[in-house]
Amino acid sequence: MDVSSPLVAAASDGDRSSSEGEYTVAHGPAVRDGEKREEETPMEAAGAVGFSISRLDTLRLNRTRPPADTELRYLHLLWQPGELLQAGRSSPGKITSSRVRRLGRARRNMGPIGKDLYAVKRLRETANSNDTDTVRRLLEEDTDPCAADDKGRTALHFSSCNGNESIVQLLLSYGADPNQRDSLGNTPLHLAACTNHVPVITTLLRGGARVDALDRAGRTPLHLARSKLNILQEGDSHSLETLRGEVTQIIQMLREYLNIMGQSEEREKLEHISNQLQNTRTREQMDEVTDLLASFTSLSIQMQNMGDH
Known part of the structure; x- marks a missing residue:
């Protein structure tokens, strides 16, 4: 006599599909092959699938026949x-x-699939290749600006490393996270600092980037400004307008940094240097302002180091 123990596959009450349902043992009389049950259980009436295991260790699939409207409604809700x-x-x-x-x-918690997966990959690629128009179009199509690759890098990481201020600003305006870290722990601010992209650093600071993220590289905007000024002072090939533009960028970065740090007295000194910069007409005047700004950053670094100790 074949004795079988039916296993009933019931749809889970959770978030999984029916293929991932829970299995429960239905206790009841055994049924021989070829015999029909006299009564249908409630689960069978709803379109359940019965699995029976015989002594021959074979698995038989016996689907009961539910009413047509019940089965259609069940599948409709499922799919x-x-x-x-x-x-x-x-x-x-x-x-x-x-x-x-x-x-x-x-x-909502499902990761990007299909078309969305292609879109976020395309966003990172176009940000890395400085394709501003395509980045804007993808963002307008609701592509996630925070989606990262397998190394944790987002479109903002790539554009910050490349020094593309316009794409950085565009990504931030669509909700990109300026403090998101890659698999190595780098934020976009780290990458902008390591590559000395001063305008990008300023934009990230305005967008909410944490200044202490720069401590990972052991540098603050003060250190970056001092390093940049050293390069400008050593080179004689820059025109007056180019030099003025570079110094202006440094002052803007320091202004954002001092605003975040709440150093009002230092901000007043910086504004005084900025006013002098606007009145420069000769290379000698420009050199004086550069020297003054270099002294300001060096003194600020010393005060910062004393405060750390």
């Missing part, structure tokens, strides 16, 4: 999650509101 809310309201006893919320969370 059309977008209509689950309406079904939940019309049948509150079968589709609970808590299950609707769980399904909603599961769908």
Whole structure:
């Protein structure tokens, strides 16, 4: 006599699909091959799938025949999650509101797939290749600016490293996180600092980047300004306008940094240097302002070091 123990596959009450449902043992009388059951269990009436295991260790799939409208409604709810809310309201006893919320969370927490996966990859590539127009178009199409590759790098990491201020500003305006770290722990501010892209550093600071992130490289905007000024002072090939533009960028970066640090007295000194810069007409005047700014940053670094100790 063949004795089998049916296993019933029931849809889970959680967020998984029916293929990932939970299995429960249905205790009841055994059924011989070729015999029909006299009664259908409630689960069978709803379109359950019965698995029976015989002594020959074979697995037989016996699908009961539910009413057509019940089966269609069951499949409709299973494969059309977008209509689950309406079904939940019309049948509150079968589709609970808590299950609707769980399904909603599961769908939102799913990573990018298909077209979305291609879009976020394309966003990183175009940010790295300085393609501003394509970056803007992808962002307008709701591509996630915070999506990272397998090394944790986002479009903002690439554009910050490249020194592309316009793309950095564009990404920040669409919600890119200036403090997101890659797999090595680098924020976009780290990369901009390591490559000495002063305008990008200023933009990131304005966008909410944490200044202490620069401590990873052992430098603050003061150190970056001093290093940049040393390069400018050693070179004689810069025109007056080019030199003025470089110094202006350094002052803007320091202004943002001092605003974040709340150093009002230092800000006043910096504004005085900025006013002098606007009145420069000769290379000698420009050199005086550069020297003054270099002294200001050196003194500020010394005061910062004393404060750390």
